[in-house]
Amino acid sequence: MLNKLLTLVLVREPSRVLLGLKKKGFGEGKWNGFGGKVEPGETILEGAKRELLEESGVVSNSLEEIGLLKFEFVGDPQILEVHVFTSNTFEGEIKESDGSTRIFLHFAEMRPQWFYTDKIPLHQMWADDKYWFPMFLKGSKFKGYFLFEGHEKIVKYQLDEVEKLNS
C-alpha cells in the first residue's frame, strides 16, 4: 500500500509559532500546524501552500521543508507520510476557517492562534509533537517514525536530527 502523503506547515516568528485548533475531523480538538492531504496533480510543496491558505488565510512563498514524519496506527496498514514545512514570512490576514473555504472539494476548519515558543500547548497536541517540536524550535531538520495505539499512545518511535532530508 502506498503511503498517504500529507503536509504540515508551521509559520513562525522569532518568539512565536502560529498553530491552529482543529475543529473537526482527524485530530479534532488538537492544536497543530496547518496541512492536509496532497491532492492528485499537485506537488507536496503546492499542497502545503494550498492547505496553509485554506486553513489560516495566509500565503507563504518561502516554505522550507524541515521534517519528514511517518505515522502508523496499530491495526491499520496505511502509513501517513507527513512532510513538515516552516516559513518565517507570510502575506495576508490570519483568519479562522469555518468550513466555507473550499478548494479541491476540501472544507478547512481551523482556529489559528499565536503561541509563544515557551508556551506551546503540547498537552493539547498530538503525542509525537513533544519529541520533535524542540528540534523545530531550535532550527534543526528531523526524520521520525511513530507507532500509535489509538490516537493518544505512542508504543514505539524513532527520531533523528538530520543535516538534509533527502539523504
Ligand SMILES: COc1nc(N)nc2c1ncn2[C@H]1C[C@H](O)[C@@H](COP(=O)(O)OP(=O)(O)OP(=O)(O)O)O1
Ligand atoms: C499521528 O500524529 C500526527 N502528529 C502530528 N503532529 N500531525 C499529524 C499527525 N497525523 C496527521 N497529522 C497532520 C497532517 C495534516 O497536517 C493533518 C491531517 O490532515 P487531514 O487528515 O485533516 O487532511 P485534510 O486534507 O484536511 O483531510 P479532510 O479534507 O478529509 O479533512 O494532521
